[in-house]
Amino acid sequence: xxxxxxxxxxAGVRAAETLRKLDPQSRVTLIDGEGEAPYSRMAIPYxxxxxxxxxxxxxxxxxxxxxxxxxxxxxxxxxxxxAAAKSVTLENGTTLPYDRLLLATGARxxxxxxxxxxxxRVRHCWTLDDARAIETFxxxxxxxxxxxxxxxxxxxxxALVRRGVNLTxxxxxxxMVPRMLDETAGNMLKAWCENHGVRVLTSxxxxxxxxxxxxxxxxxxxxxxxxxxxxxxxxxxxxxxxxMDGTGIEKRTGxxxxxxxxxxxxxVWAAGDCAEGCDFSTGDLNTLAIxxxxxxxxxxxxxxxxxxxxxxxxxxxxxxxxxxxxxxTSFGRHDGxxxxxxxxLHDPDHWRYIRLEFHEDRIIGAQTAGHVNMVGVLRGLIQxxxxxxxxxxxxxxxxxxxxxxxxDLARGLS
Numbered sequence: 001x002x003x004x005x006x007x008x009x010x011a012g013v014r015a016a017e018t019l020r021k022l023d024p025q026s027r028v029t030l031i032d033g034e035g036e037a038p039y040s041r042m043a044i045p046y047x048x049x050x051x052x053x054x055x056x057x058x059x060x061x062x063x064x065x066x067x068x069x070x071x072x073x074x075x076x077x078x079x080x081x082x083a084a085a086k087s088v089t090l091e092n093g094t095t096l097p098y099d100r101l102l103l104a105t106g107a108r109x110x111x112x113x114x115x116x117x118x119x120x121r122v123r124h125c126w127t128l129d130d131a132r133a134i135e136t137f138x139x140x141x142x143x144x145x146x147x148x149x150x151x152x153x154x155x156x157x158x159a160l161v162r163r164g165v166n167l168t169x170x171x172x173x174x175x176m177v178p179r180m181l182d183e184t185a186g187n188m189l190k191a192w193c194e195n196h197g198v199r200v201l202t203s204x205x206x207x208x209x210x211x212x213x214x215x216x217x218x219x220x221x222x223x224x225x226x227x228x229x230x231x232x233x234x235x236x237x238x239x240x241x242x243x244m245d246g247t248g249i250e251k252r253t254g255x256x257x258x259x260x261x262x263x264x265x266x267x268v269w270a271a272g273d274c275a276e277g278c279d280f281s282t283g284d285l286n287t288l289a290i291x292x293x294x295x296x297x298x299x300x301x302x303x304x305x306x307x308x309x310x311x312x313x314x315x316x317x318x319x320x321x322x323x324x325x326x327x328x329t330s331f332g333r334h335d336g337x338x339x340x341x342x343x344x345l346h347d348p349d350h351w352r353y354i355r356l357e358f359h360e361d362r363i364i365g366a367q368t369a370g371h372v373n374m375v376g377v378l379r380g381l382i383q384x385x386x387x388x389x390x391x392x393x394x395x396x397x398x399x400x401x402x403x404x405x406x407x408d409l410a411r412g413l414s
Contacts, residue, residue, distance in 0.1 A: 002026065002029065002100070004029050010291055012272075024070075103255055109126040146160065149176040154189075161197070167197075343395055354402075
Protein backbone atom coordinates (compact mmCIF):
# COMPACT_ATOMS: atom_id res chain seq x y z
CA UNK A 1 0.00 0.00 0.00
CA UNK A 2 1.40 3.37 -1.03
CA UNK A 3 0.08 6.41 0.85
CA UNK A 4 0.96 9.60 -1.00
CA UNK A 5 0.55 12.97 0.75
CA UNK A 6 0.68 16.27 -1.14
CA UNK A 7 1.79 18.99 1.26
CA UNK A 8 4.34 18.98 4.07
CA UNK A 9 2.79 21.43 6.49
CA UNK A 10 1.35 20.45 9.88
CA ALA A 11 -1.55 18.49 8.34
CA GLY A 12 0.62 16.54 5.91
CA VAL A 13 3.30 15.75 8.47
CA ARG A 14 0.82 14.66 11.13
CA ALA A 15 -0.92 12.42 8.60
CA ALA A 16 2.42 10.84 7.64
CA GLU A 17 3.26 10.22 11.31
CA THR A 18 -0.15 8.63 11.91
CA LEU A 19 0.02 6.42 8.83
CA ARG A 20 3.49 5.20 9.76
CA LYS A 21 2.18 4.12 13.18
CA LEU A 22 -1.10 2.62 12.02
CA ASP A 23 0.09 0.99 8.80
CA PRO A 24 3.77 0.17 9.45
CA GLN A 25 4.14 -2.09 6.40
CA SER A 26 2.97 0.59 3.97
CA ARG A 27 4.99 3.05 1.93
CA VAL A 28 4.46 6.67 2.99
CA THR A 29 5.56 9.51 0.71
CA LEU A 30 5.36 13.20 1.61
CA ILE A 31 5.64 15.82 -1.15
CA ASP A 32 7.01 19.22 -0.12
CA GLY A 33 6.38 22.00 -2.63
CA GLU A 34 8.40 24.79 -1.00
CA GLY A 35 11.87 23.26 -0.92
CA GLU A 36 12.16 23.95 2.81
CA ALA A 37 12.29 21.61 5.76
CA PRO A 38 8.64 20.94 6.69
CA TYR A 39 7.69 23.77 9.03
CA SER A 40 4.82 25.48 10.80
CA ARG A 41 3.66 28.84 9.44
CA MET A 42 2.34 29.71 12.87
CA ALA A 43 5.94 29.75 14.13
CA ILE A 44 7.05 32.46 11.68
CA PRO A 45 6.10 35.39 13.96
CA TYR A 46 8.25 33.88 16.73
CA UNK A 47 11.11 33.62 14.25
CA UNK A 48 10.70 37.29 13.28
CA UNK A 49 10.66 38.28 16.94
CA UNK A 50 13.96 36.47 17.43
CA UNK A 51 12.50 33.97 19.91
CA UNK A 52 13.50 31.02 17.69
CA UNK A 53 15.80 30.44 14.74
CA UNK A 54 14.72 28.93 11.42
CA UNK A 55 15.11 25.40 12.73
CA UNK A 56 12.70 26.35 15.50
CA UNK A 57 9.96 26.53 12.88
CA UNK A 58 10.64 22.98 11.69
CA UNK A 59 8.08 20.34 12.54
CA UNK A 60 10.82 17.78 13.19
CA UNK A 61 14.54 18.05 13.87
CA UNK A 62 16.92 16.88 12.58
CA UNK A 63 15.77 16.82 8.98
CA UNK A 64 16.77 13.17 8.54
CA UNK A 65 14.00 12.28 11.04
CA UNK A 66 11.69 11.57 8.09
CA UNK A 67 13.99 9.01 6.55
CA UNK A 68 14.59 7.41 9.93
CA UNK A 69 10.83 6.98 10.32
CA UNK A 70 10.46 5.45 6.89
CA UNK A 71 8.73 8.51 5.45
CA UNK A 72 10.01 9.42 2.00
CA UNK A 73 10.28 13.21 1.63
CA UNK A 74 10.19 14.40 -1.98
CA UNK A 75 10.83 17.98 -3.10
CA UNK A 76 8.77 19.35 -5.93
CA UNK A 77 5.54 21.08 -6.86
CA UNK A 78 2.61 19.00 -8.04
CA UNK A 79 1.44 19.89 -11.53
CA UNK A 80 -1.54 17.58 -11.84
CA UNK A 81 -3.36 14.57 -10.44
CA UNK A 82 -4.73 11.78 -12.62
CA ALA A 83 -7.41 10.21 -10.42
CA ALA A 84 -8.28 7.54 -12.97
CA ALA A 85 -4.67 6.36 -13.28
CA LYS A 86 -4.06 7.04 -9.56
CA SER A 87 -0.91 9.05 -10.19
CA VAL A 88 0.55 12.47 -9.43
CA THR A 89 2.80 14.40 -11.81
CA LEU A 90 5.32 16.94 -10.55
CA GLU A 91 6.36 20.05 -12.45
CA ASN A 92 9.72 18.42 -13.22
CA GLY A 93 7.91 15.61 -15.05
CA THR A 94 8.24 12.95 -12.35
CA THR A 95 5.17 10.74 -12.03
CA LEU A 96 4.32 9.10 -8.71
CA PRO A 97 1.71 6.34 -8.46
CA TYR A 98 -0.43 5.99 -5.36
CA ASP A 99 -2.93 3.65 -3.79
CA ARG A 100 -4.36 6.27 -1.45
CA LEU A 101 -3.87 10.01 -1.75
CA LEU A 102 -4.17 12.79 0.83
CA LEU A 103 -4.49 16.41 -0.24
CA ALA A 104 -2.86 18.54 2.46
CA THR A 105 -1.92 21.32 0.07
CA GLY A 106 -2.84 24.16 2.44
CA ALA A 107 -3.44 27.69 1.22
CA ARG A 108 -1.48 30.58 -0.20
CA UNK A 109 -1.54 34.32 0.41
CA UNK A 110 -3.30 36.44 -2.17
CA UNK A 111 -2.82 39.95 -3.52
CA UNK A 112 -5.80 42.28 -3.90
CA UNK A 113 -6.08 44.10 -7.24
CA UNK A 114 -3.82 47.02 -6.34
CA UNK A 115 -1.28 48.50 -8.73
CA UNK A 116 2.33 48.07 -7.66
CA UNK A 117 2.09 45.07 -5.33
CA UNK A 118 5.36 43.57 -6.51
CA UNK A 119 9.08 43.88 -5.96
CA UNK A 120 11.49 42.94 -3.20
CA ARG A 121 10.00 45.39 -0.68
CA VAL A 122 6.45 44.03 -1.02
CA ARG A 123 5.99 40.75 0.81
CA HIS A 124 3.41 38.52 2.39
CA CYS A 125 4.21 36.92 5.73
CA TRP A 126 3.25 33.39 4.78
CA THR A 127 6.44 31.49 4.02
CA LEU A 128 9.93 31.23 5.44
CA ASP A 129 11.15 32.98 2.31
CA ASP A 130 8.82 35.88 3.13
CA ALA A 131 10.17 35.93 6.67
CA ARG A 132 13.75 36.20 5.45
CA ALA A 133 12.83 39.19 3.27
CA ILE A 134 10.98 40.85 6.14
CA GLU A 135 14.09 40.39 8.31
CA THR A 136 16.10 42.27 5.71
CA PHE A 137 13.85 45.32 5.43
CA UNK A 138 12.11 45.46 8.83
CA UNK A 139 15.04 46.79 10.81
CA UNK A 140 14.72 48.84 13.98
CA UNK A 141 13.52 52.33 13.10
CA UNK A 142 12.44 51.47 9.56
CA UNK A 143 9.03 52.46 8.23
CA UNK A 144 6.71 49.52 7.60
CA UNK A 145 3.16 49.49 6.28
CA UNK A 146 0.96 46.49 6.99
CA UNK A 147 -1.92 46.01 4.55
CA UNK A 148 -4.73 44.27 6.38
CA UNK A 149 -5.70 43.97 10.03
CA UNK A 150 -7.44 40.61 9.92
CA UNK A 151 -6.44 37.65 12.06
CA UNK A 152 -3.21 36.92 10.20
CA UNK A 153 -2.35 40.60 9.89
CA UNK A 154 -2.81 41.13 13.62
CA UNK A 155 -0.46 38.25 14.39
CA UNK A 156 2.16 39.74 12.08
CA UNK A 157 1.58 43.16 13.66
CA UNK A 158 3.03 42.13 16.99
CA ALA A 159 6.10 40.54 15.41
CA LEU A 160 6.78 43.75 13.50
CA VAL A 161 6.35 45.90 16.61
CA ARG A 162 8.81 43.72 18.50
CA ARG A 163 11.34 44.34 15.72
CA GLY A 164 11.21 48.04 16.60
CA VAL A 165 9.78 49.38 13.33
CA ASN A 166 7.56 52.40 12.84
CA LEU A 167 4.36 50.61 11.90
CA THR A 168 1.27 51.86 10.08
CA UNK A 169 -1.63 49.45 9.58
CA UNK A 170 -4.11 50.05 6.75
CA UNK A 171 -7.44 48.20 6.97
CA UNK A 172 -10.24 48.57 4.43
CA UNK A 173 -12.99 47.70 6.93
CA UNK A 174 -14.20 49.94 9.76
CA UNK A 175 -12.42 47.99 12.51
CA MET A 176 -9.63 45.55 13.16
CA VAL A 177 -10.22 41.79 12.70
CA PRO A 178 -13.67 42.40 11.17
CA ARG A 179 -14.43 38.71 10.59
CA MET A 180 -13.74 37.93 14.24
CA LEU A 181 -14.79 40.99 16.26
CA ASP A 182 -17.71 43.39 16.20
CA GLU A 183 -17.33 47.17 15.99
CA THR A 184 -16.91 47.61 19.76
CA ALA A 185 -14.27 44.92 20.24
CA GLY A 186 -12.50 45.64 16.95
CA ASN A 187 -12.13 49.32 17.77
CA MET A 188 -11.06 48.50 21.31
CA LEU A 189 -8.23 46.51 19.76
CA LYS A 190 -7.44 49.46 17.48
CA ALA A 191 -7.22 51.82 20.45
CA TRP A 192 -5.00 49.34 22.27
CA CYS A 193 -2.60 49.18 19.32
CA GLU A 194 -2.51 52.96 19.02
CA ASN A 195 -1.73 53.23 22.73
CA HIS A 196 1.24 50.98 22.04
CA GLY A 197 2.62 53.17 19.27
CA VAL A 198 1.04 51.59 16.19
CA ARG A 199 -0.80 53.84 13.77
CA VAL A 200 -4.01 52.17 12.54
CA LEU A 201 -5.99 53.52 9.59
CA THR A 202 -9.40 51.84 9.32
CA SER A 203 -11.96 52.41 6.55
CA UNK A 204 -8.93 53.09 4.34
CA UNK A 205 -7.76 51.43 1.14
CA UNK A 206 -4.33 51.20 -0.38
CA UNK A 207 -4.97 52.37 -3.94
CA UNK A 208 -1.51 52.26 -5.48
CA UNK A 209 2.11 51.49 -4.58
CA UNK A 210 5.07 53.17 -6.21
CA UNK A 211 8.79 52.50 -5.87
CA UNK A 212 11.48 55.16 -5.48
CA UNK A 213 15.21 55.00 -4.87
CA UNK A 214 14.45 55.46 -1.15
CA UNK A 215 11.81 52.76 -0.83
CA UNK A 216 8.06 52.69 -1.45
CA UNK A 217 5.30 55.24 -1.70
CA UNK A 218 1.95 53.86 -0.55
CA UNK A 219 -1.03 55.91 -1.77
CA UNK A 220 -4.17 55.58 0.35
CA UNK A 221 -7.84 56.40 -0.19
CA UNK A 222 -7.74 59.14 2.46
CA UNK A 223 -5.34 61.12 0.27
CA UNK A 224 -2.26 60.36 2.32
CA UNK A 225 1.00 59.03 0.88
CA UNK A 226 2.95 56.79 3.23
CA UNK A 227 6.68 56.21 2.92
CA UNK A 228 7.65 52.60 3.51
CA UNK A 229 10.86 50.62 3.59
CA UNK A 230 8.62 47.54 3.48
CA UNK A 231 4.98 46.78 2.68
CA UNK A 232 3.62 43.57 4.21
CA UNK A 233 0.43 42.31 2.54
CA UNK A 234 -1.98 40.37 4.73
CA UNK A 235 -5.11 40.42 2.61
CA UNK A 236 -6.28 36.84 2.97
CA UNK A 237 -5.51 33.37 1.65
CA UNK A 238 -7.00 30.91 -0.80
CA UNK A 239 -6.76 27.08 -0.87
CA UNK A 240 -4.16 25.43 -3.11
CA UNK A 241 -6.35 23.08 -5.14
CA UNK A 242 -5.36 23.86 -8.74
CA UNK A 243 -3.62 20.51 -9.07
CA MET A 244 -7.07 18.89 -8.92
CA ASP A 245 -8.35 20.75 -11.98
CA GLY A 246 -9.74 18.33 -14.51
CA THR A 247 -10.22 15.50 -12.02
CA GLY A 248 -13.93 16.14 -11.51
CA ILE A 249 -13.46 16.45 -7.75
CA GLU A 250 -16.28 18.21 -5.94
CA LYS A 251 -15.16 21.61 -4.65
CA ARG A 252 -16.31 25.08 -3.72
CA THR A 253 -13.74 27.36 -2.10
CA GLY A 254 -11.87 24.22 -1.03
CA UNK A 255 -12.18 20.50 -1.75
CA UNK A 256 -15.39 19.18 -0.20
CA UNK A 257 -14.95 16.39 2.35
CA UNK A 258 -17.29 14.27 4.45
CA UNK A 259 -16.89 13.31 8.11
CA UNK A 260 -14.23 10.73 7.17
CA UNK A 261 -12.33 13.45 5.29
CA UNK A 262 -13.05 11.63 2.02
CA UNK A 263 -13.43 13.66 -1.17
CA UNK A 264 -15.80 12.81 -3.98
CA UNK A 265 -13.02 10.80 -5.68
CA UNK A 266 -12.26 7.22 -4.64
CA UNK A 267 -9.12 6.77 -2.50
CA VAL A 268 -8.61 10.53 -2.21
CA TRP A 269 -8.84 12.36 1.13
CA ALA A 270 -8.22 15.99 2.09
CA ALA A 271 -7.34 17.79 5.32
CA GLY A 272 -6.35 21.24 6.50
CA ASP A 273 -6.72 24.60 4.79
CA CYS A 274 -7.55 23.05 1.41
CA ALA A 275 -10.48 21.04 2.79
CA GLU A 276 -14.04 22.32 3.04
CA GLY A 277 -15.94 20.41 5.70
CA CYS A 278 -18.74 20.77 8.21
CA ASP A 279 -18.92 23.99 10.25
CA PHE A 280 -20.15 23.22 13.78
CA SER A 281 -21.99 26.52 14.10
CA THR A 282 -23.98 26.46 10.87
CA GLY A 283 -23.93 22.85 9.70
CA ASP A 284 -22.86 24.19 6.30
CA LEU A 285 -19.56 23.63 4.52
CA ASN A 286 -16.69 25.91 5.38
CA THR A 287 -12.90 26.13 5.24
CA LEU A 288 -11.50 26.78 8.70
CA ALA A 289 -7.85 27.74 8.31
CA ILE A 290 -6.85 26.94 11.90
CA UNK A 291 -3.81 24.76 12.60
CA UNK A 292 -5.40 22.65 15.38
CA UNK A 293 -8.32 21.86 13.06
CA UNK A 294 -5.91 20.95 10.24
CA UNK A 295 -4.01 18.54 12.49
CA UNK A 296 -7.18 16.92 13.84
CA UNK A 297 -8.53 16.46 10.32
CA UNK A 298 -5.22 14.94 9.21
CA UNK A 299 -5.38 12.29 11.93
CA UNK A 300 -8.94 11.35 10.96
CA UNK A 301 -7.98 11.15 7.28
CA UNK A 302 -4.93 9.00 8.05
CA UNK A 303 -6.97 6.58 10.15
CA UNK A 304 -9.43 6.04 7.33
CA UNK A 305 -6.61 5.69 4.80
CA UNK A 306 -5.20 2.96 7.04
CA UNK A 307 -8.58 1.18 7.13
CA UNK A 308 -9.56 2.32 10.63
CA UNK A 309 -13.01 3.97 10.52
CA UNK A 310 -13.05 7.41 12.15
CA UNK A 311 -15.13 10.56 11.78
CA UNK A 312 -14.57 14.26 12.39
CA UNK A 313 -17.85 15.79 13.47
CA UNK A 314 -17.68 19.42 12.44
CA UNK A 315 -15.14 22.05 13.43
CA UNK A 316 -15.99 24.88 15.80
CA UNK A 317 -14.91 28.27 14.43
CA UNK A 318 -12.65 29.63 17.15
CA UNK A 319 -10.00 32.34 17.16
CA UNK A 320 -7.74 33.46 19.99
CA UNK A 321 -5.51 36.45 19.35
CA UNK A 322 -2.87 37.96 21.63
CA UNK A 323 -1.97 41.46 20.47
CA UNK A 324 0.71 43.02 22.65
CA UNK A 325 -0.96 41.61 25.74
CA UNK A 326 -4.63 42.17 24.87
CA UNK A 327 -6.36 38.80 24.39
CA UNK A 328 -9.32 38.83 22.01
CA THR A 329 -11.41 35.78 21.14
CA SER A 330 -14.37 34.70 19.09
CA PHE A 331 -16.29 31.43 19.08
CA GLY A 332 -19.02 29.90 16.96
CA ARG A 333 -21.79 32.23 15.80
CA HIS A 334 -20.08 35.25 17.31
CA ASP A 335 -22.34 37.53 15.25
CA GLY A 336 -25.48 35.87 16.60
CA UNK A 337 -28.85 35.15 15.03
CA UNK A 338 -31.71 37.55 14.34
CA UNK A 339 -34.01 35.36 16.41
CA UNK A 340 -31.52 34.98 19.25
CA UNK A 341 -30.75 36.97 22.39
CA UNK A 342 -27.57 38.75 23.39
CA UNK A 343 -25.72 39.77 26.53
CA UNK A 344 -23.02 42.46 26.42
CA LEU A 345 -20.67 43.77 29.09
CA HIS A 346 -18.35 46.61 28.02
CA ASP A 347 -15.69 48.02 30.34
CA PRO A 348 -13.44 50.22 28.16
CA ASP A 349 -11.57 51.70 31.14
CA HIS A 350 -10.21 48.24 31.95
CA TRP A 351 -9.98 47.01 28.32
CA ARG A 352 -12.63 44.34 28.81
CA TYR A 353 -15.55 43.22 26.70
CA ILE A 354 -17.88 40.22 26.66
CA ARG A 355 -20.61 39.46 24.15
CA LEU A 356 -22.62 36.25 24.44
CA GLU A 357 -25.03 35.06 21.76
CA PHE A 358 -27.94 32.82 22.74
CA HIS A 359 -30.38 30.68 20.82
CA GLU A 360 -33.14 29.19 22.91
CA ASP A 361 -31.45 27.60 25.95
CA ARG A 362 -27.85 27.60 24.72
CA ILE A 363 -24.89 29.87 24.02
CA ILE A 364 -24.08 29.59 20.32
CA GLY A 365 -21.36 32.22 20.01
CA ALA A 366 -19.19 34.66 21.91
CA GLN A 367 -16.62 37.43 21.68
CA THR A 368 -14.31 38.65 24.40
CA ALA A 369 -11.51 41.14 24.93
CA GLY A 370 -9.28 41.30 27.98
CA HIS A 371 -10.56 38.08 29.54
CA VAL A 372 -7.76 35.51 29.57
CA ASN A 373 -9.51 32.73 31.49
CA MET A 374 -12.63 32.21 29.37
CA VAL A 375 -11.29 30.31 26.36
CA GLY A 376 -11.87 26.77 27.62
CA VAL A 377 -15.12 27.70 29.35
CA LEU A 378 -16.72 29.28 26.28
CA ARG A 379 -15.54 26.48 24.02
CA GLY A 380 -17.03 23.94 26.41
CA LEU A 381 -20.38 25.70 26.69
CA ILE A 382 -20.73 26.15 22.93
CA GLN A 383 -19.25 22.91 21.63
CA UNK A 384 -20.97 20.89 24.36
CA UNK A 385 -24.31 22.48 23.42
CA UNK A 386 -24.91 22.76 27.16
CA UNK A 387 -28.49 23.56 28.15
CA UNK A 388 -28.33 26.56 30.46
CA UNK A 389 -31.56 26.22 32.41
CA UNK A 390 -31.79 28.96 35.08
CA UNK A 391 -28.28 30.10 34.14
CA UNK A 392 -29.56 31.68 30.94
CA UNK A 393 -31.32 34.53 32.75
CA UNK A 394 -28.33 35.01 35.03
CA UNK A 395 -25.92 35.24 32.10
CA UNK A 396 -28.18 37.66 30.24
CA UNK A 397 -27.78 40.00 33.23
CA UNK A 398 -24.20 39.09 34.28
CA UNK A 399 -22.31 37.59 31.30
CA UNK A 400 -19.01 37.69 33.18
CA UNK A 401 -20.24 34.69 35.23
CA UNK A 402 -19.76 32.21 32.38
CA UNK A 403 -17.02 30.30 34.24
CA UNK A 404 -19.29 29.88 37.24
CA UNK A 405 -22.09 28.72 34.94
CA UNK A 406 -19.86 26.18 33.25
CA UNK A 407 -18.72 24.65 36.53
CA ASP A 408 -22.29 24.33 37.80
CA LEU A 409 -23.59 22.88 34.54
CA ALA A 410 -20.70 20.41 34.28
CA ARG A 411 -21.57 19.21 37.79
CA GLY A 412 -25.24 18.93 36.97
CA LEU A 413 -26.11 21.89 39.17
CA SER A 414 -28.15 25.00 38.33
